[in-house]
Amino acid sequence: MAQVIFILNGPNLNMLGKREPAIYGSTTLDDIHANCRKEAEKLGVEIDFRQSNHEGDLVTWIQEAGEKGAQVLINPAAYTHTSIALLDAIRAAQVTVVEVHLSNIHAREEFRHKSFxxxxxxxxxxxxxxxxxxxxxxxxAGYQRNPES
Known part of the structure; x- marks a missing residue:
């Protein structure tokens, strides 16, 4: 069975391509999904790509990833800076997580510099x-093959 990576996207990412293109670009979430599918195919992994504007959905999906032994690539969006629930879910589920942001959050407003x-x-x-x-x-995908790397 192929390795599964959950790709979880937080609030307002469904608006990519329309929302502040000077910051986030013109790429849509559907474009990102399509590119991730192609890359996953090359890497020999399966992806489960999801987006929600609701914090509880993200928490549930992190827990589900833990139950399935999956890894998580997450763009928590605004919840990055506010959600202790995501922090707790990741700890409880004991999943390997890579956090991703389209923009450099450290070059933006001060409140975006803190990530939970x-x-x-x-x-x-x-x-x-x-x-x-x-x-x-x-x-x-590389970490799954060689956790010591």
Whole structure:
């Protein structure tokens, strides 16, 4: 059975392509999904790509990933800076997580500099745009093959 990587997307990411293109670019979430599918195929992994504007959905999906032994690539969006629930879910589910952001959150408003997910993430990618998702997929696929890398 192929390795499964959950790709979880938080609030307002369904608006990509329309929302603040000067910050987030013109790539839509559907574009990111399609690119992730192609990359996953090359890597020999399966992806489960989801988006929700609701924090509880993300918590439930993290728990589900843990139950299935899957890894998680997550763009928590605004919940990055506010959600202790995501932090607790990742800890409880004991999943390997890579956190990804389209923009460089450290070059933006001060309130975006704090992440509740980063302390429990294997790695954090920010500022690479949609390419960050593909980088995260590659990292998780490689980590699965060689956890000591």
């Amino acid at each position: 997910v980063s302390p429990v993430a294997k790695a954090v990618l920010c500022g690479f745009g949609a390419e960050g998702y593909l980088m995260g997929l590659r990292a998780l």
